[in-house]
Amino acid sequence: MRHEVEVAGTKLVLVQGDITQQDVEAIVNAANPDLTPGGGVSGAIHRAGGPAVTEAAAQIRRERGPLPTGDAVITPGGKLPARWVIHTVGPVWRGGTHGEPELLARAYRSCLKLARTRGIRSLAFPSISTGVYGYPVAEAARVALQTVRAYLVAHPGAFGEVRFVLFSPRDFQTYAAVV
Numbered sequence: 001m002r003h004e005v006e007v008a009g010t011k012l013v014l015v016q017g018d019i020t021q022q023d024v025e026a027i028v029n030a031a032n033p034d035l036t037p038g039g040g041v042s043g044a045i046h047r048a049g050g051p052a053v054t055e056a057a058a059q060i061r062r063e064r065g066p067l068p069t070g071d072a073v074i075t076p077g078g079k080l081p082a083r084w085v086i087h088t089v090g091p092v093w094r095g096g097t098h099g100e101p102e103l104l105a106r107a108y109r110s111c112l113k114l115a116r117t118r119g120i121r122s123l124a125f126p127s128i129s130t131g132v133y134g135y136p137v138a139e140a141a142r143v144a145l146q147t148v149r150a151y152l153v154a155h156p157g158a159f160g161e162v163r164f165v166l167f168s169p170r171d172f173q174t175y176a177a178v179v
């Protein structure tokens, strides 16, 4: 399953699959504030990337303390095909009236900004916050795609490709319906 549109000269691609297997320069991790492996996509990324990812993340945690929701940091990708991992913390869903949409948008923007300032030209996102953190997928998809589109329009040519990697066919369909 694959869907592609063009936004201001950048390919915006949706695929169904495993983010740890993507051939992009950087993949995004839906991390926790302590940057420990945890479960979900984060556990998978730390497992596939190996100690180089986990140790670099732990070092950042020691130096900077917990990562605030909506911020992003970068580590090497270790054994992953991707050279870099950008770790961001999405909001925990608390009913939608606690600033969740703005915090989710901020998480996406922080990753895009960090990638752009590092000269990273291809980036893959998972569906941030829609697993353990409980954000409803349809609402998260709208925020994610609107935020990325707006960023690409504001920074034309910054990226060759931005990819969303949806783990389940159902999530893929949900994103494809709003892209």
Ligand code: AR6
Residues within 6 Å of the ligand: 017, 018, 019, 020, 030, 031, 032, 036, 037, 038, 039, 040, 041, 042, 043, 044, 090, 126, 127, 128, 129, 130, 131, 132, 133, 134, 135, 165, 166, 167, 168, 171
């Ligand atoms: N590739 C792509 N997407 C995946 C993969 C994968 N290999 N594995 C899971 N997903 P979650 P959150 C999807 O829970 O909601 C962690 O324990 C998954 O189906 O990973 O932001 C952290 O340590 C879902 O659609 O992230 C935090 O404590 C999406 O990734 C907490 O979970 C996000 O689900 C973060 O929760």
